[in-house]
Amino acid sequence: MSKRTVQFKIYRYDPDKDAQPYMQDISVELEASDKKLLDAIVRLKTKDDSLSFRRSCREGVCGSDAMNINGKNGLACLTDIDKLAQPITLRPLPGLPVIRDLIVDMTQFFKQYHSIKPYLVNNDPAPERERLQTPEDREELNGLYECILCACCSTSCPSFWWNPDKFVGPAGLLAAYRFLADTRDQATNERLDNLEDPYRLFRCHTIMNCVDVCPKSLNPTRAIGKIKDMMVRRAV
Amino acid sequence: MVNRHVVGAHYGLRDWIAQRATALFMAIYTVIFGICALTLPELSYDAWSGLFSNGLMKFATFLFFLSLFFHAWIGIRDIWMDYVKPAGLRLVLHLITIFLLVGYAGWAAQILWRL
Numbered sequence: 001m002s003k004r005t006v007q008f009k010i011y012r013y014d015p016d017k018d019a020q021p022y023m024q025d026i027s028v029e030l031e032a033s034d035k036k037l038l039d040a041i042v043r044l045k046t047k048d049d050s051l052s053f054r055r056s057c058r059e060g061v062c063g064s065d066a067m068n069i070n071g072k073n074g075l076a077c078l079t080d081i082d083k084l085a086q087p088i089t090l091r092p093l094p095g096l097p098v099i100r101d102l103i104v105d106m107t108q109f110f111k112q113y114h115s116i117k118p119y120l121v122n123n124d125p126a127p128e129r130e131r132l133q134t135p136e137d138r139e140e141l142n143g144l145y146e147c148i149l150c151a152c153c154s155t156s157c158p159s160f161w162w163n164p165d166k167f168v169g170p171a172g173l174l175a176a177y178r179f180l181a182d183t184r185d186q187a188t189n190e191r192l193d194n195l196e197d198p199y200r201l202f203r204c205h206t207i208m209n210c211v212d213v214c215p216k217s218l219n220p221t222r223a224i225g226k227i228k229d230m231m232v233r234r235a236v
Numbered sequence: 237m238v239n240r241h242v243v244g245a246h247y248g249l250r251d252w253i254a255q256r257a258t259a260l261f262m263a264i265y266t267v268i269f270g271i272c273a274l275t276l277p278e279l280s281y282d283a284w285s286g287l288f289s290n291g292l293m294k295f296a297t298f299l300f301f302l303s304l305f306f307h308a309w310i311g312i313r314d315i316w317m318d319y320v321k322p323a324g325l326r327l328v329l330h331l332i333t334i335f336l337l338v339g340y341a342g343w344a345a346q347i348l349w350r351l
C-alpha cells in the first residue's frame with residue numbers, strides 16, 4: 001500500500017512561550033496501520049514532540065481524547081482518518097479554558113457532574129450480596145450508564161458556553177437522569193429539587209447539539225425531557 | 237463571596253410549563269380568530285368592531301394578549317439570563333421588561349374595551 005500524507009491545521013498554544021494561540025500547518029506521512037485520527041496525531045507527535053493532547057485507551061472507552069475535529073466535537077480514536085476533509089482542522093474543545101494545545105481544563109465540567117451526586121443514594125442496610133433490580137427496571141438505565149464523560153456534548157452546547165458555572169450541561173443532566181431512573185435510588189425528590197431551577201436544568205433550549213456529537217450515540221436531550229416529565233408528574 | 241455561585245430558585249418548572257401553556261393557547265386562539273375573521277360578511281370597521289363587541293371575543297382576545305406578554309416575559313428573560321452576566325444589570329433589564337409588558341397589557345385592555 002502506498003504511503004499517505006495527511007495535512008493538518010492544528011490549534012497551538014503554549015502559555016509559557018506563546019503570547020497568542022496560532023494555527024499550525026503541518027503534514028505527516030502515515031503507515032498502513034494508521035486508521036484513526038488518533039493514530040495520525042500520535043504519528044505527528046514523532047515529528048513535532050511539542051504537540052500536546054490527552055489520550056489513553058485509544059478505543060472510545062476513557063473519554064480523554066475529545067477534541068474539535070473539522071468544527072465538530074468527537075473522539076480522535078473513533079474518527080476514521082480517511083473520512084475527514086483535509087486539511088484536518090483540530091482545535092481544543094470549545095468553551096473551556098485551554099491549558100496547552102488540545103488540552104483543556106475540565107474542572108468546570110466535572111464540577112457540574114459532581115453537583116448532581118453521581119452515585120446511588122440508598123439508606124437501607126446493604127444486603128448481603130447486591131441490590132437487585134428486575135430486568136425491566138434495569139432496562140431503564142440503557143442509554144444512560146454508557147456515558148464516558150468525554151465532554152463532547154457539554155462543550156458543544158451554547159447554553160453551557162454561556163453559563164458553565166450555573167447550567168449543569170447535557171453530560172451532567174444525562175447522569176442526573178441515570179440516577180433518577182434507577183429504582184434502587186432513594187433520593188429522587190432531592191435530585192429533582194436540586195435541578196428545579198431556571199439555570200441548572202431549564203437553561204437547556206433543546207438545541208440538540210449534544211445529541212449530534214455524542215460519540216457513544218447517547219441522547220442527553222431525551223434524558224432532559226424525561227427529567228422535565230418527572231417534575232411535571234411530581235407537581236401536578 | 238464573589239466566587240460562590242448561587243443557584244436554586246425554584247421557579248424553573250413553573251415558567252417552563254407556563255411557556256408551553258401560553259403557546260398552546262395562542263395557537264388555538266389564532267385558529268379561532270382566523271376562522272372568525274375569514275367568515276366576516278365584509279371587511280369593514282362595523283363588521284370588525286361587531287366581532288369584538290362580543291364579550292367572549294373580548295375575553296379570549298385579552299387572554300391572548302396576556303399569554304403573549306407572559307410568553308414574551310419568559311423568552312426575553314431567557315435572553316438576559318443567557319447573555320448578561322452582571323446580576324445588577326440583569327435585574328435592571330428584568331424590571332424594564334416587566335414594566336413594558338405590564339404597560340402593554342394595560343394598553344391592550346384599553347384598546348379592546350374601547351372597540
Ligand code: SF4
Pocket residue numbers: 146147148149150151152153154170171174213214215216217218220
Ligand atoms: S453524553 Fe456522550 S458526549 Fe456527553 S460526555 Fe457522555 S459520552 Fe461524551
Ligand code: SF4
Pocket residue numbers: 156157158159160169170203204205206207208209210211220221224
Ligand atoms: S439540547 Fe439542551 S443540553 Fe443539549 S445542546 Fe441543546 S441546550 Fe445543550
Ligand code: FES
Pocket residue numbers: 055056057058059060061062063064065066075076077078
Ligand atoms: S483515547 Fe480513550 S476515548 Fe479516545
